[in-house]
Amino acid sequence: MHPSQNLKPEWVDIIRKAAPAAEQAGKLQPDQLALIYEQGWFKFLVPKAYSGLQLALPQMVRLEESLAWANGSLGWVVTLCAGAGWFGGFLHPTLAVEIMTNPQLCLAGSGASTGTATISGDGYIVNGTWKYASGAHHATHITANCIIKKGDDTVLNDDGEPLILPFIFDKKDVHVFPAWKYVGMMATGSDAYEVKDLYVDKNRSFKIDPQYTVINEPLYRxxxxxxxxxxxxxxxxxxxxxxxxxxxxxxxxxxxxxxxxxxxxxxxxxxxxxxxxxxxxxxxxxxxxxxxxxxxxxxxxxxxxxxxxxxxxxxxxxxxxxxxxxxxxxxxxxxxxxxxxxxxxxxxxxxxxxxxxxxxxxx
Structure with a gap:
């Protein structure tokens, strides 16, 4: 099946007409974003309990191929930001409702473990710099992996290796700065970001493991x-x-x-x-x-x-x-x-x- 069969022609027109301006600006354009919000594409993997689409994997992968066919940058941003929506299956329910029900939800982030989260009371103090966060400029929240510290010591997991946990931050608490200087994917806005001495509650961290899923659905296993x-x-x-x-x-x-x-x-x-x-x-x-x-x-x-x-x-x-x-x-x-x-x-x-x-x- 050709990827075009999963998209309405008018959607493709909107995406591609805005592509040159998006390349020039280094981020997706308002018409493209309006279409994404309207269709809920950033919520492909967000649990239905939090107003997400919770698509089966085969359906989602085919749609993401179609969006990449329509435009590479848009497809990439949707794929990575929608992928982060999958974390909704592992977040504390109270926090997940607060974050995931936003109609303009967009989760950007990095998988690199280039930050630290030092235990402090019932939470953590986070510091770090991460790069290549596609969609960072229109993200509502940003995720990051952090090495867990207790004072100056690194906390170890059950295998004796440094414990690394993903965190989710409000966009307002994150500083995004220019870093994407590559020949392609110009409109993804895949810039870097940093967090300095940010205190977050412990429910801002989570574990990506089937035994820790909060939503008991196949997608999150x-x-x-x-x-x-x-x-x-x-x-x-x-x-x-x-x-x-x-x-x-x-x-x-x-x-x-x-x-x-x-x-x-x-x-x-x-x-x-x-x-x-x-x-x-x-x-x-x-x-x-x-x-x-x-x-x-x-x-x-x-x-x-x-x-x-x-x-x-x-x-x-x-x-x-x-x-x-x-x-x-x-x-x-x-x-x-x-x-x-x-x-x-x-x-x-x-x-x-x-x-x-x-x-x-x-x-």
């Missing part, structure tokens, strides 16, 4: 690793499909070049056809793995989770390689940063640097 791998891979897939879509008109223009021989024309046309077939075959395998894991992850035998990890990496690899095989033949316009096809190319290769999907093997 599904492992976070495979959830993250699948959603990120779907973004690369959506970008690759968009690029291949744009290759059609680009190649039509190249066909007008009198210096191209007939065998050369046939070669690039066949190359595009082959890459479309390959990408769609791998997409189908990927979604089969996601669907199977969702139906079986609670099973002790053959729960399909490892297959999700493998297929997420394979899809990421094929997405990058298919685009690169075609890029050479797209003409000089593909190297022009003002063109849509160049934006998609830059976005894919920037998103493709995410460490979770860098290696094809999971070992």
């Amino acid at each position: 599904y492992p976070f690793l495979q959830l993250a791998e699948a959603t990120l891979a779907a973004n690369l897939s959506g970008l690759a499909v968009h690029f291949l879509d744009l290759c059609g008109p680009a190649f039509d223009e190249r066909m007008k070049n009198p210096r191209l021989t007939e065998p050369q024309k046939e070669y690039i046309q066949q190359l595009l056809a082959d890459q479309i077939i390959l990408l769609n075959e791998v997409r189908a395998e990927f979604y089969q793995a996601v669907d199977c894991s969702w139906n079986n992850f609670d099973s002790a035998d053959n729960n399909g989770l490892q297959e999700v990890s493998l297929m997420s990496r394979k899809l990421a690899k094929v997405s990058r390689e298919s685009v690169d095989k075609l890029y050479t033949y797209c003409g000089l316009s593909a190297a022009n940063p003002d063109t849509e096809i160049n934006q998609v190319w830059r976005d894919l290769h920037t998103a493709g640097q995410h460490s979770l999907l860098t290696f094809e093997s999971i070992d």
Whole structure:
């Protein structure tokens, strides 16, 4: 299924018309955000108990691929901010109601453990700096991982390693500052943030583990690793499909070049056809793995989770390689940063640097 089938044409128009201004501004634009709030896309994984959509994983992953196809930056911001909404299944219910019911809820954050939370009475004093928080400029709340300290000593977990817990902060208590200086995903606003000597109650921390879930639903028992791998891979897939879509008109223009021989024309046309077939075959395998894991992850035998990890990496690899095989033949316009096809190319290769999907093997 082509990603466009999950989105209304008018939605795609809104997203793409605002894309150049979003690139220039370094963040999503009001029309794009209004659509996200209207459709509840930031609440894909927020529990229904807190006015969220609580989508099944297969449905959400397909929607995120479609949004990445519509625009890479918007798809990425929705994916990461909606992913943080999954934490609603683990937050203290009183706090979750306060935070998650906001109709303009947007949770940005970082998975890096570059902060400390020192135990102080019934709470913690938090300090730290984190980078790459996509969606930080329109976030209502920001999450961060912190190493737990007791005085000057690091608290250890049951395995004897430093105890690391995620925290959730109000946006007003966080300082966001410019840090995103990369060639793609320009409109994600993935800037850095810091917290200094901030006291938070203990209910601002939580544990991501099925035994600590507050919402007893399958979504919050599904492992976070495979959830993250699948959603990120779907973004690369959506970008690759968009690029291949744009290759059609680009190649039509190249066909007008009198210096191209007939065998050369046939070669690039066949190359595009082959890459479309390959990408769609791998997409189908990927979604089969996601669907199977969702139906079986609670099973002790053959729960399909490892297959999700493998297929997420394979899809990421094929997405990058298919685009690169075609890029050479797209003409000089593909190297022009003002063109849509160049934006998609830059976005894919920037998103493709995410460490979770860098290696094809999971070992």
